[in-house]
Amino acid sequence: MGTFDIDVIEKEPAEVETPLLVLAHFEDDPEPVGSAAELDARLGGEIGRILRRGDFRGGKDEALAIFPRPGEARAERVLLVGLGKRDAYQPERLRRAVGAAVRQAERLGARALALPLDFAARVGGRAGMPTAAQAAAEAAVLAAWEFREFKTIQEEAAPRARVEALVLVTREDAAACRSAAERGRTIAAGENLARDLASRPGNVATPSHLAEVAGELAETYGLGLTVLDRDAMRREGMGALLAVASGSEEEPRFIVLEYRGAETGVGPLALVGKGVTFDSGGISIKPASGMEEMKYDMSGAAAVLGAMRAIAALALPAHVVALIPSTENLLSGRALKPGDIIRSHLGKTIEVVNTDAEGRLILADALSYARRYTPSAIVDAATLTGACVIALGHHAIGLMGTDPALVDEIRAAGEQTGERCWPLPLWDDYRPQIDSNFADIKNTGGRPAGTITAGLFLREFVGQTPWAHLDVAGTAYRDDAAPYHRKGATGIPTRLFVEWVRARTER
Ligand code: BES
Ligand code: MN
Ligand code: ZN
Numbered sequence: 001m002g003t004f005d006i007d008v009i010e011k012e013p014a015e016v017e018t019p020l021l022v023l024a025h026f027e028d029d030p031e032p033v034g035s036a037a038e039l040d041a042r043l044g045g046e047i048g049r050i051l052r053r054g055d056f057r058g059g060k061d062e063a064l065a066i067f068p069r070p071g072e073a074r075a076e077r078v079l080l081v082g083l084g085k086r087d088a089y090q091p092e093r094l095r096r097a098v099g100a101a102v103r104q105a106e107r108l109g110a111r112a113l114a115l116p117l118d119f120a121a122r123v124g125g126r127a128g129m130p131t132a133a134q135a136a137a138e139a140a141v142l143a144a145w146e147f148r149e150f151k152t153i154q155e156e157a158a159p160r161a162r163v164e165a166l167v168l169v170t171r172e173d174a175a176a177c178r179s180a181a182e183r184g185r186t187i188a189a190g191e192n193l194a195r196d197l198a199s200r201p202g203n204v205a206t207p208s209h210l211a212e213v214a215g216e217l218a219e220t221y222g223l224g225l226t227v228l229d230r231d232a233m234r235r236e237g238m239g240a241l242l243a244v245a246s247g248s249e250e251e252p253r254f255i256v257l258e259y260r261g262a263e264t265g266v267g268p269l270a271l272v273g274k275g276v277t278f279d280s281g282g283i284s285i286k287p288a289s290g291m292e293e294m295k296y297d298m299s300g301a302a303a304v305l306g307a308m309r310a311i312a313a314l315a316l317p318a319h320v321v322a323l324i325p326s327t328e329n330l331l332s333g334r335a336l337k338p339g340d341i342i343r344s345h346l347g348k349t350i351e352v353v354n355t356d357a358e359g360r361l362i363l364a365d366a367l368s369y370a371r372r373y374t375p376s377a378i379v380d381a382a383t384l385t386g387a388c389v390i391a392l393g394h395h396a397i398g399l400m401g402t403d404p405a406l407v408d409e410i411r412a413a414g415e416q417t418g419e420r421c422w423p424l425p426l427w428d429d430y431r432p433q434i435d436s437n438f439a440d441i442k443n444t445g446g447r448p449a450g451t452i453t454a455g456l457f458l459r460e461f462v463g464q465t466p467w468a469h470l471d472v473a474g475t476a477y478r479d480d481a482a483p484y485h486r487k488g489a490t491g492i493p494t495r496l497f498v499e500w501v502r503a504r505t506e507r
Contacts, residue, residue: 003164004165004185005166006165006166006184007165007166007168008170008181009168009170009174010169010170013035014039014042015074016075016114017074018074018114019105019108019110020075020077020105020108020112020114021039021073021075021077021078021079021114022078022101022113023035023081024083024115024119025051025056025058025080026084026089026119026122027058027059027083027086028058028085029051030051032048032051033122034116034118034119034122035169039073042068042073043066043072043078047080050080056080056082058080058082058083059082060082060083060084060093061097063080063081063097065077065078065080075114076110077108077110081101082097083097086123090415090418091132091134091416091418092418094120094139095484096483098115098484099143099485102139102483102484105161106160106161106162107160108161111163111164112163112165112166112167113140113166113167114166114168114169115166116169116170117129117132117169117170120132121172129170129177130179133168133176133180133184134180135184137166137168138184139188139484140163141188141192142191142485142491143485144164146486147195147199147489149199149200150201166181183314187310187314187495190310190494190498191306192491194305194491195302195306195489195490195491197210197213197302198295198298198477198488200295201295202278205298206328207251207253207275207277207326207328208253210253210277210326211253211255214227214255214322215227217305218257220312223312224256225258227253228254229253230251236345236369237343237347238344238345238365239343239345239365240342240344240345240350240361240364240365241327244336244358244362245328246334246335247283247334247336248328248329248330252326252327253275253326254323254366254369255324256322256323257305257308257321257322257324258319258321258322259320259322260319261312262317262318263319264318264319267373267375268320268375268376269318269321269375269500269501269504270322270370270373270378271308271379272304272322272367272378273303273304273305273322273382274325274359274362274380274381274383274384275301275325275326275362276297276329276359276383277295277298277326278297279297279356279358279359280294281329282335283335283336283337293477296476296489297329298326299381299492300380300470300472301324302491303472303476303491303492303494304323305324306491307498307501311497311498316501316502316505317505318501318504320501323366323369325362325363329356329358335355337352339351341438342361344364344365344368345365348440349439350441351437351438351443352442353442353444354443354444359382359384360454360458363380363458363461364461366380367462368461370462375465376465377403377465377467377468378466379410380467381493382470382471382472383471383472384451384469384471384473386450387449388471388473391424394475394480395420395474395475397419397421397470397475398424398471398472399414399423399469399470399471400468400471401467401468401469402462402466402467403467405466407423410496413499413500413503419475419495421496426455430449430453433445433453434453434456434457445457451471470493475490475492476490476492
């Protein structure tokens, strides 16, 4: 995607010249309010009649287009979008409404949208306006994203227009809204980078490709960069990452990016992302049906890179280290086998019961390597378990951790960004499931509570550092796109990461 224009203007809504004027409406308002009331007067009472007839009520995800006659307004089209009930409002409602508006604009052939922000003054007072500006900008940039790198022919079902601009209309707080909208745009661009990377197939988004992208970020933003190849991993003793990589001809990479936006006087925040660029399952091979989806198995790594770009572009006053273990999980005469016992970077030995439980192996070495930065907290994201999809489906990230305060921070960041998490217990009661007869620990705990036993496996490698783990297997890519997503990669949890780091800078 090219650049997306975002502008904030101070104008009467009816005077805004735009292909599509978007009016947000709360479900419990029986009459048009604010900007909508001004438009209604210009449109001869049409919006009021629509509301009274019940053709549009303002429910969540509802949208209805109306067409002014010449002279009635400067907008070519007006789109009513629903925010649901006013007392249930959260920024996520607005993101969804803006996402729906972008989809309508594509169908109607409108390249730009304008959105009056006055509705936000009725939910959060004056503070509500910049928050809404940020959410609207985020959603527009996210909704406009599309992965077309490998499309060479024009499809018949292609949208009539690609939306490339958003104008926010306000009569107060324009400066604050402008910087909030710019922030939203930067954060969404980071998430769109994650979506691009996750969408690229395994033959393109290889471990070296991820390292190249990290290199470009390092170059652009002046980040510290360390990239380990197979030999360097051997010298480091990363036996678990190397074991997974042993079945593949593709070079593995261990990537470390460091952003120093502040001297905080405490250890950095560490973000860790699973970077399996294709997961066949290895010798414990997966069924063929749906195996192509396993190109998304580096979504955690993609989100870490997307977040690092946004954090650096926003110049957040934070110190953040990103760690990405990256490899394919394939089969060959040299591949890791069930029953093999390997020595991890930490020194703990692992009995590999199932080569398809590879994510936790490569993360184990990354979590242990992270100790040399003495991080004040570690958060990892991984498409780790099919069991998480069964437990929580596609609407919640599985959240686990060793530190209740950190887990609360992550949950709050998830609520704020709409990348919601739900906690699962890391009780010691589950721990015997990963006891091994022959080694210190084994890499699977059987079918019961598969997400939790994967979390407990990771916990063995974090030591005393406060740590949280996000299982994004159900949320990193989806078939049923939400309004500001498309089918495929969601970019989750890029925005959650950025929000968590931002909130930390305010402590
Ligand atoms: N990458 C998969 C997990 C996954 C499954 C992500 C479905 C997204 C959708 C992971 O490496 C894996 O294969 N996990 C196994 C673990 C099992 C062997 C203990 C699983 O969940 O089946
Ligand atoms: Mn696997
Ligand atoms: Zn995997």
